[in-house]
Amino acid sequence: MLNRHPMIRRAALGLAPALLVATGLTAAAIPPAAADPEPRCSIGSCDDDDGGSEAESGDGSVTIFVWGSGTTGGGEGYEIPGESVTVLPPCRYFNTTWSGKQYYDMVQSGEWVGGRDEDGNPIPPYPGYEAYKDDTEGRWWSGMCSSADYDGPIEDFIEFSNDWFDNEFEPLYVEPGEPVPVPPIPPEVLVQVAYDAMTLPDPQIGWNPRREGDGATFVNLPTWMWLEDGPVTLEVHAEAGANEARVEATMTSMNFSASNAAPVSCDGHGVAWTSGATSDCALTFTRSSAHLPGGITNVLAESEWAIEWFANGVPEGPLDPQTTSATFGLPIAEVQTIVTR
Incomplete structure (x- = not known):
């Protein structure tokens, strides 16, 4: 029927x-x-x-042609090679x-x-x-x-x-x-192609203090976290005939959590440590990792991305946000001190 x-x-x-x-x-x-x-x-x-x-x-x-570009936390731009997608x-x-x-x-x-x-x-x-x-x-x-x-x-x-x-x-x-x-x-088809073609990177994290040799940080010291010089903005274009859609993604925040530290949420992509700088993006570990397998504490890093799209250059509003994550092992050491009177 x-x-x-x-x-x-x-x-x-x-x-x-x-x-x-x-x-x-x-x-x-x-x-x-x-x-x-x-x-x-x-x-x-x-x-x-x-x-x-x-x-x-x-x-x-x-066949739709798709290409893009991005910027890193250090402000450098780079190109995403073009490819053809059949829909x-x-x-x-x-x-x-x-x-x-x-x-x-x-x-x-x-x-x-x-x-x-x-x-x-x-x-x-x-x-x-x-x-x-x-x-x-x-x-x-x-x-x-x-x-x-x-x-x-x-x-x-x-x-x-x-x-x-x-x-x-x-x-x-x-x-x-x-x-x-x-x-x-129509742009409504192109935007889906562009959105699907956008691959957001897993976060690569830097931290401080970072002991030379094993990269360990220390118990009861705020350990700064930040995104190493990776992508913080991405845009992908999809074009066919006279129509083009553009999808833009911007990293809006990062979240860090570990079993022996209070979680922290940070605006943007954090601040790399330098003398005199300030940041509220830090984990404070309450126990060393010496008793854990491999002698490390697993830290979960999540990056959140806001995404918008444009039809032939005209803003069309937000798309569903995305989150990427990565887990890395961090040695947590203790600093021995001598107290005298």
């Missing part, structure tokens, strides 16, 4: 064959294809320069597998049924289909929209898909060697 969202009925039936999935429900207006005794035509690795579909698979996948956009073309001749024969024989529009009128055949009536190499590409591939409210998806079918989509005939049609990729 087919289910249709009432607001997207026209999008599903307005141009056939079209397929639309909304809130997990499927609506289809795809007539049965004629038997295809010919080999499937591979349009061949014809990636469009702006990020093309995987023509051979016929699934409408689109299924919410509205896309798909290969019907019909050659020009097959489609022409279906229309002429009455086997092709295009459905009806909002007003109940029959949907006409693809424009210009007669021009390909003798062609057996190319393939017709039609359109579909799927809310499963749209990261946003269903109302926004409906608006986006209706706009695509109304203003951008038309069935296309693609000859072997020609670029596969590439639909627009």
Whole structure:
């Protein structure tokens, strides 16, 4: 049984064959294809320069370019190498597998049924289909929209898909060697790609006091903690066609805890110890680690990151924050003193 969202009925039936999935429900207006005794035509690795579909698979996948940059606690900038990511956009073309001749024969024989529009009128055949009536190499590409591939409210998806079918989509005939049609990729899709591509680093921690040789700190002395010169801001861009999304992550705080010290939470990434500096980011250990396995105390360091995103340079608000963590072993030594009177 087919289910249709009432607001997207026209999008599903307005141009056939079209397929639309909304809130997990499927609506289809795809007539049965004629038997295809010919080999499937591979349009061949014809990636469009702006990020093309995987023509051979016929699934409408689109390649998105992702790159980024960051700054360290020392203020130095660095680049994150670019890479290509393949995704299924919410509205896309798909290969019907019909050659020009097959489609022409279906229309002429009455086997092709295009459905009806909002007003109940029959949907006409693809424009210009007669021009390909003798062609057996190319393939017709039609359109579909799927809310499963749209990261946003269903109302926004409906608006986006209706706009695509109304203003951008038309069935296309693609000859072997020609670029596969590439639909627009909305920022809501790009931001998810950028967010998924952002790898936040585990914190690398410095501390003081730090005894030469074994790196030990000491009982009952505040031990400063800070992030070594690692990333404190990151941004990742995802771009396809005319749209770009940018995700920015900023380290907002660090937390430290250990079994024999009161936990501490610090704004920012801490302050590296220097003579005369001040910091409230310190653990005070109450017992040495000599009795523990390996002679060390395990310290948990967590870094918290606030994340925002931008669509074509316009701020769009926060995304879910992230936390990274690392555990490191710290020797805790005692300082022996002699008291005299």
